[in-house]
Amino acid sequence: MKSNFKFYLFFLIIFSNICFGNTFNLGIQDYPDTNKKIDGTSINDIIIEIFEKELKLKLKIIKGEWKDSYQNLENGKIDALGLVSKPQENIFLTRPIFNENLYITSDTKCLESINNLNNQIIYSYRDDKESINKLQFFLDQNKISANIVLVEDPTKYRADYYLNSELTALKSKNKLLISYLGPVSIGIHKKYKDLIPKINNLLDEKYGDIIKNHIQTLSLHYQQENFNKTLTLEEREWLKNKKEFNIFLESNTTLSRFSKSRKKYIGLAPEYILLISQIMKTRINIISKDTKLEALKNLVNKNYDFLISSKHHNYSENFLISETIDYIPMYLLNNNQKKNITVGVVENASSHDLGKEYFSSNGIKLYSSSEKLQKAFLDGEVRYIITPYLGYDDILLEEFKEKKLKDISLNFIVRKDNSILLSILNKALDIIEEENRIKIRNSVERDRQILLYSYNKQVKKEFFIIFLTLLICGYLSFKIISQRKTATKLKHDQLTGLQNRFIFDKIMKSPHKNDHNIFIVIDLDNFKSANDTFGHQIGDLILIEVAKLLLDTFEKREIFRISGDEFYIHCSNKFILKKLNNIVANGQNSEILKQYNISFSIGYYEKAIDENFSVAFDKADKAMYAAKKISGFSFVKFQNKKGHQI
Structure with a gap:
């Protein structure tokens, strides 16, 4: 009866608005960014369309600034308001x-780094206490001395720093x-x-994606505007006459890989090329028919306009080199079960240049491709390899990662007679924001996980065929294979690749290094x-995503997925605060965690020499529950005498 009453009430509201001309007061935030039209539509237009076209309401549009509009919604002077983040008793x-x-x-x-804020004034809206607290926490955490000035309208101080x-x-x-x-x-x-369920359905079925795409397009539109303002008249005319560019990319490397199933290039290099193409509003064709050496010759012969390569190479004599696109980490992988000391x-x-920098030439073995290098490493031909462990390397190599040698810059390479293109590319790179870079790295990681998943499916299929063959060959062979497969599953969590509860319990019973005295419990919110x-x-x-964030800071052998959304870490106390701050920052910047409103709470404890491991994790667990009472992305240390400390 109650649900039927709600339905009839909703029907009567709609019917009375249509038949009797009752107006529905829709509040619209009147700002340049909410009124900015892309392809003839603004975000305010989209919100109006939901109420007018879909809900069939007779609207009265009431424009205003956020503070006044929010108060009018609370006291009932308006019936709905676009873009609200805080509920109230009547909202x-x-x-x-x-x-x-x-x-x-x-x-x-300038805002190139946080240090630009030292001894500066930051203007903030006086009534937004939550944002002010977040700003103060950020400044305190980074030890930045800045003066927060509270004002009625921070946008009047756009020439200064404002929240x-x-x-x-x-x-x-x-x-x-x-x-x-x-x-x-x-x-x-x-x-x-009672309108909310209907609006939620509209957002799920259609308008959620429309609004999301509009905001992404709006961000790109402003980047295009800012880029165009930086160009000289000569550069603008040159780019206008240049209908498209050709660039060479290898089709099966760490930086770029052609996905046959998706019929497109994936990886760090293609992602940046796509963004540069969008900023310049000029098509960039990716070609991969050549070898790297042939591509350099074709660049000289003007068959290509530019390439992507590392500044580490000595190209400056024959080519012009752009500003840095991004950095990739070069790792030394060590298969310490092998006795030889050869590096591949x-x-x-x-990797060849770094090999010559860190190893003697007699100990270096050369391979023609990344695939052959990795196979040689797993087959035991070499003990070490140097690889840019970033994109689509075999997941089996993860356990051998030992040391990051250096971050290698990626750059565009252009002909020496094409300085105008170099200038344009540098200006486009300057427009790219850190948030763009984070999204690109997250996209690369998602593509990597999808690719590895497809590899694993193929491996499982091949394994099934082998399994049937072994079954025919005899029960004994089948039993040996089954035991090996079971042992592998017992060691790692199948979803995240992290060590699981079984191996955790086993390790806790074995001797440990004296410096591994930090016990950390992480639980997702x-x-x-x-x-x-x-x-x-x-x-x-x-x-x-959380497993990836933890692996960016801690070694894989230190991390365990215990159950569900609970993770344990057992490590040394070296740089522990820096590591905890790092995983908190990475978590706050994760697009996936933001999208689904996920945070995590961390409790940790520094164990005494004679203390039991289970007791230590129990104290870390108590500290984690204390962290949950603070806010998302908080960590708390358990102190025996002083109690919990943030």
Whole structure:
């Protein structure tokens, strides 16, 4: 009866609005960024369309600034308001339509690093206490001395440093990420709260993606505007006449790989090429028919316009080299079960140059490709290899990662007679923001996981054929293979690749290094809600993302997935605060965790020499529950005498 009553009430509201001309007061935030039209549509237009076209309401549009509009929604003067992040007693929210970060921005002042804020004034809206607290925490955490000045309208101080939300910060070239701000929804006054399920369905089926794409397009539009402003008249005319560019990329390397199933190039290099193409609004064709040496010759012969390579190579004599696109880490992998000390590298690649820098020439063995190098390493031909462990390397190599040797810069390479193209590329690179780089790296990692998953499916298929053959050959062979397979599964969690509870319990019973006295417990916040709401596939994606974040800071042998969304870490106390701050920062910047409103709470404990391991993890667990009472992405240390300390 109660559900039927709600249905009839909703029907009567809609019917009375249509038949009797009752107006629905829709609040619209009146800012340049919310009114900015892309392909004839602004974000305000999209919100109006939801209420007018889909809900068939007779609207009265009431424009205003955020503070006044929010107060009018609370006291019932308006019935709904686009882009609201905080519920109140009279304000109900739809499901989130996008997530926002908090930034410091400036139209004129430099913001290349956090140090630019030292001894500066930062203007903030006086009534936004949550954002002010996040800013103060950020400054304290990074030991930055800055004066926060509270004002009624921070946008009047655009020439200075001012606190800004993501949507209104899109246009600013100079901005610095402070913190995750929270989800943004459509606010509905409580008398119309029965509209929320209908609006949520519209957002799920159509308008959620429309708004998300609009914001992404708006961000790119501002980047294109800023890029165009930097060009000289000569450069603008030259680029206008240049209909397209040709670039060479290898089709099966760490930086770029052609995916036959998706019929496109994936990897770090193709992602940056796509973004540069969008910023310049000029097509870039990827060609991969040549070898690297042939590509250099074709660059000279003007068959290619530019290439991507490492500045580590000595190209400066014959070519012009751009500013850095990004950096890739070069790792030394060590198969310490092998007695030889030979190091394998790819001939005439960055690994070759680093091999000559760190090893004697007599101990270097050359290979013609990354695939042959990795196979030789796993087959035991060489003990060490140097590889840019970044893109699509075999997942089996992970356990051999020993030391990062150096970060290698990636650069565009152009002919010496084409300085105008070099200048244009450098200006396009300067437009790329750190958030673009984070999204590209996350996209590369997602592609890598998908590719490895497809490899694993193929491996499983081949294994099944081998399994049947072995079964025919005899029961004994089958039993041996089964035992090996079981032993492998017992060691690692099948989803994340991390060590599991079985191996954790086994390691805890064995002798440990004296310096491994830190015990860490990590538990995800809001994971069950996300898993129930979006399904187990999204839950799996979140767990894989968290495992990746932990592996960026800790060694794989130190990390265990214990159950569900709980992780244990057992490590030394060396740089422990730096490591904890690092995983918190990486978590806050993760696009996947932001999208599904996931954070994590961390408790840790420094064990005494004579203390039991289980007791130590129990204390870390108590500290973790104390962290949950603070906020997301917090860590707490358990102290025996002083109690919990942040």
